Amino acid sequence: MSETKRIYVEESVLSAEDPEIIEKPAPSRRQTWRRYVWDTFDKSPEERRFLFKLDAALLTFASLGYFVKTLDQNNINSAFVSGMKEDLGLYKNELNYMQTCWTVGYAIGEIPSNLLLTRIRPRYWLPAMEIIWTVLTFSLSTCHTPTQIYILRFFIGLSESTFYPGMQYIIGSWYRKDELAKRSCIFQASGAVATMLSGYLMAGAYKLGGVGGFKGWQWLFLIDGIISMPIAILGFFLLPDVPEIASPWYLSEQEVVLAQTRMKLEGRKEREPFSKAKLKKIFSSWHLPLLVPMYIAFSSATPPQPCFQQYLKASTEPTYTVAQINIYPSATNAVQVVTTLAYAWLSDSVFRGRRWPPLLFGGIVDLVCTIPLSIWNISAAWKWTSFILWGAGYGLSGICLSWAQEICSDDNEERALVVATMNTMSHVLQAWLPQIVWQQVDAPQYRSGYISSAAMAVALIVMVWAVRWKQNS
Numbered sequence: 141m142s143e144t145k146r147i148y149v150e151e152s153v154l155s156a157e158d159p160e161i162i163e164k165p166a167p168s169r170r171q172t173w174r175r176y177v178w179d180t181f182d183k184s185p186e187e188r189r190f191l192f193k194l195d196a197a198l199l200t201f202a203s204l205g206y207f208v209k210t211l212d213q214n215n216i217n218s219a220f221v222s223g224m225k226e227d228l229g230l231y232k233n234e235l236n237y238m239q240t241c242w243t244v245g246y247a248i249g250e251i252p253s254n255l256l257l258t259r260i261r262p263r264y265w266l267p268a269m270e271i272i273w274t275v276l277t278f279s280l281s282t283c284h285t286p287t288q289i290y291i292l293r294f295f296i297g298l299s300e301s302t303f304y305p306g307m308q309y310i311i312g313s314w315y316r317k318d319e320l321a322k323r324s325c326i327f328q329a330s331g332a333v334a335t336m337l338s339g340y341l342m343a344g345a346y347k348l349g350g351v352g353g354f355k356g357w358q359w360l361f362l363i364d365g366i367i368s369m370p371i372a373i374l375g376f377f378l379l380p381d382v383p384e385i386a387s388p389w390y391l392s393e394q395e396v397v398l399a400q401t402r403m404k405l406e407g408r409k410e411r412e413p414f415s416k417a418k419l420k421k422i423f424s425s426w427h428l429p430l431l432v433p434m435y436i437a438f439s440s441a442t443p444p445q446p447c448f449q450q451y452l453k454a455s456t457e458p459t460y461t462v463a464q465i466n467i468y469p470s471a472t473n474a475v476q477v478v479t480t481l482a483y484a485w486l487s488d489s490v491f492r493g494r495r496w497p498p499l500l501f502g503g504i505v506d507l508v509c510t511i512p513l514s515i516w517n518i519s520a521a522w523k524w525t526s527f528i529l530w531g532a533g534y535g536l537s538g539i540c541l542s543w544a545q546e547i548c549s550d551d552n553e554e555r556a557l558v559v560a561t562m563n564t565m566s567h568v569l570q571a572w573l574p575q576i577v578w579q580q581v582d583a584p585q586y587r588s589g590y591i592s593s594a595a596m597a598v599a600l601i602v603m604v605w606a607v608r609w610k611q612n613s
Contacts, residue, residue: 245297267375325484336473480535
């Protein structure tokens with residue numbers, strides 16, 4: 141670095157210094173109310189400029205990529221209630237099997253992909269996989285039998301498995317504790333926005349039925365693919381890899397050094413080779429045995445089926461149009477978006493980096509919403525309220541994974557493995573649990589499903605306290 145070019149980094153709770161990189165920490169700045177709005181406002185000009193560039197590139201690609209991934213993931217539900225069920229004769233448990241095929245592919249791919257990201261450049265791997273799942277999504281529009289959909293859904297799940305855990309790992313490689321939850325949850329909230337807009341997209345696509353010889357539900361898959369392809373290509377230019385190997389066109393050499401310094405101050409380790417000692421350390425730690433069940437409990441407390449849509453579709457007094465069936469449930473996702481962002485801002489600022497309060501609150505919300513639905517013999521207004529407010533329990537993934545990444549900061553490979561394993565094991569459970577307690581033939585009541593969600597909400601509350609206790613012990 142030039143002798144005249146000094147980089148100053150704000151003092152951290154972790155006060156490590158590298159004299160070869162920085163001269164000294166910057167003088168402590170008086171924190172103002174502005175940090176509750178956005179964390180860069182109280183940082184040095186150098187950090188603000190660096191974080192603006194990083195956010196503009198990394199969060200743009202992460203959010204757009206997760207938007208289209210979630211759109212692709214949920215389009216099968218929207219298509220199912222918008223004519224695909226009748227056109228293909230899907231009157232048994234075919235929807236469950238389609239979801240399971242996707243989940244199996246997703247679960248198989250997550251851990252290998254995340255471990256691969258510790259050895260190769262993410263900016264090539266992740267966009268390439270996005271191109272593959274885009275092509276496969278196009279192909280869904282040509283399916284005429286359930287078997288064809290099963291096969292494609294498996295490979296779509298396999299290629300999509302690279303994105304969410306991979307991007308969470310990359311985000312955790314660039315941001316500090318007072319920044320991480322907000323970025324992680326903005327990334328996650330983009331998926332909720334996709335789920336919310338999927339209904340509107342399906343309502344619009346349904347009107348295209350007959351154009352080009354395609355049904356409305358087939359147009360949904362085509363439109364998804366059209367949206368996804370340019371975003372996948374954009375990833376080759378915006379994804380910055382991880383700091384120790386980064387050379388993105390939009391960051392200067394000094395800013396890359398700043399990024400590396402920030403992670404050293406945070407205690408977040410760089411890549412290291414795998415060894416027997418490392419593997420022994422990872423598998424003898426309490427991290428996997430407690431963090432994985434906590435994430436499984438969170439993910440299994442939310443429904444794998446389009447419950448609200450199916451409730452509206454089954455209603456006879458009143459009856460709802462296809463557009464209403466697709467649009468009204470977006471209220472649940474709107475609640476999810478708002479609460480996800482609220483959890484992040486509160487956790488990073490008001491709770492001073494503590495992740496357990498939002499997780500505890502979300503578990504309580506899950507319980508409050510699932511108990512009435514388990515009873516089912518309640519008023520329509522109460523059902524609507526439960527379905528909509530349940531969204532406040534959906535948006536905990538970013539907080540869960542931020543907490544895990546901070547707990548595993550001192551080992552890069554463990555951090556990648558733990559994030560992937562949390563996601564993988566949650567999908568392993570979701571691969572078979574719906575076949576038992578969320579069977580399509582039980583729609584829309586799903587009594588066993590709602591009871592299992594309530595039980596998982598209790599498990600989430602217990603596991604949050606267990607992780608908190610272990611971290612503080």
